[in-house]
């Protein structure tokens with residue numbers, strides 16, 4: 001089935017409907033599974049899991065996952081709403097179940113945990129569990145394991161602060177080095193540090209500086225007094241007539257708003273945390289007469305810039321996207 005005839009708006013809307021249908025179907029499927037389980041309706045198969053694998057050709061891990069989720073739903077019917085809304089998914093259920101098993105949680109404790117984990121990302125849920133049950137987290141040691149003659153696997157534990165710093169730098173490099181892997185990022189940092197601080201590199205720079213100084217000195221000696229006079233050009237505020245702000249305006253914007261996406265979630269009101277390859281957005285679009293001035297500018301991450309442009313321009317947002325800086 002070709003979807004090329006659909007408008008952008010229909011494509012996005014229909015896709016959203018499909019996701020909703022899928023989640024509702026999944027919740028219903030789990031209810032049926034729980035009832036099949038209760039009636040032990042799996043015919044010649046030894047278990048419900050074997051029934052799903054044999055009868056419906058479901059992958060084993062998936063069948064296992066569904067059976068566990070169905071049994072959990074039977075014990076805690078309140079998670080159905082979470083599955084339907086997308087706040088609960090299989091991974092979150094498994095994380096909660098794993099924790100309940102490890103920490104020997106009672107039913108009311110598990111119910112409470114399921115409620116608290118709803119809507120979290122998987123990483124967020126893992127962090128939350130580590131916070132609640134710090135004793136059960138075992139920190140692995142640093143490890144370097146050779147894979148080939150040239151490659152090794154490196155494992156280390158990073159705290160939140162280090163991860164944040166690395167993400168910050170990845171964001172700063174997003175335009176010049178898109179899609180950096182962790183190894184590439186660390187390579188850039190190591191090279192930068194070595195260039196700046198390695199005694200050999202410093203010595204090289206010092207020599208080059210000294211040579212330049214000697215050269216300039218000679219030149220000045222030859223040309224006499226004339227060389228010292230410089231002409232200052234007056235600075236004209238160009239921002240008013242340009243779409244892209246001057247570097248100075250950008251710096252002031254960073255000082256005022258911080259280098260972070262300004263998008264506020266309409267439901268939670270929370271500000272987007274992205275610092276990754278930010279783009280400048282005119283609040284009142286440039287194409288509609290918006291000015292390039294601090295009060296009309298903000299940073300947006302690429303995804304939110306697209307969303308905002310889509311909202312502002314509907315079908316024609318691609319036109320603006322193509323003609324640089326949609327706004």
Ligand SMILES: [Zn+2]
Pocket residue numbers: 261262263272273274300301302303304
């Ligand atoms: Zn954003």
